[in-house]
Amino acid sequence: MTNRAPEIQLPAYARLTCILISLVIIIYGLDVLQETLVPLIFAVLLAAIIFPLCRRLERWGMPRVGAITVGILVAIGVLYGLIYLVSIQIGNFTAEAPRLIERGNQILDQVQHYADDHYNIDRKRIVAEARKYLNTGLSSAGTILTSTLLATTNTLSTIALLPLFIFFFLLYRDFFKSFMYKVVGHTRRTKVDAVMGQIYTVVKDYLVGLVLVIIVVGILNTVGLLILGVEYAVFFGFFGAFMILIPYVGIAIGSVLPALFTLGINPNPLVALGVVGVFLFVQVLEGNFITPYIVGSKVSINPLAAIIVLILWGQLWGLSGLILALPLTAILKVLFDSIDSLKPYGFLIGEAEKPRPPIKNIQELTEQLPERVRKIGKAEVKK
16 A cells, blocks of 8 residues: 655645736746647637538548548638638729719818818818828838738738648547546546537537527628618628627627728718617627527526636737637636536636525425435436
8 A cells, every 4th residue: 555645735825826826827828829829729629610521521431631631621612712702792892992982082071161160170280180190101101011911921821820730630639539548547538538528519519609690690780781772781791790700799890891881882871870770789689699599508608707708818819819718718617617626617607507496494395305316416427
């Protein structure tokens, strides 16, 4: 019988200090390694979408390498089709440039007359101020252009690496599972399989549900814009729907471009206001009915925790953090729920349980005991 070394019990303040130091180190590492971690996480999420197709092809007898290659090619084909459709719509916007310029000049003239009549700001002063800001913008154009080119180059190189990451994640999925077995020990293989299965289910259901929500919201936006008589209603409708990738505020942000375009084309400003109203109405439907019904409780994060993690991940990784906030938090919740010492934190970010009605008498308690025992038994079996 081996003698185990006694565990050292640290005071509460020492444990808290260690936790805070660890959090600082983790957050600093996430910030420094952003350019490496973000593409890897996106690759994992995209691999989860492609995996069902690859598994089906493998069951039909296709080698794993061939199945993965076909799955990636299908995904690239779908993405290329979407980009092609968007490029056609953007190309059509060039035909509207003269109308937009004319309407912009009209609005500028109205602003100048309003400023002259109400604030005694003459036309020469407005032109001088505009020229000053234009010169300032031109002087910094070189810096802006350089930073834009660098960002574009980094983005393109990252996109080029994504298929490679996806390929190896799918190819070595059994290898990664064996690695997890070695980390936690072979005696806990069943628990590892259960946790990894839950993570995959959460990610897959969230992503598939997100695609369905985008389609439904895009159709609703398009119908609303068609009723208002807005040009390019299909493009603007699905553009706003894709902004759902930024939760809670995405659709509202997506309404800015069609509202400005409508204001530049249509002399009636109420139509532009109607565009914003349509998008806000659809956002209310999406947040309260569409997303809860389609996605359901697969990503069981309470609204307060969702808002907080959106702010935190957004500050850490910007737009990528906003997009990845909910799936990453859902994965963390699965991990928290599977570790006894972290279960309180999983409970904290999860959906709040409805309070039970108070028990009025002993007879009611006796009637409820069998049901409560049955629920506890099911919970233990799941563990």
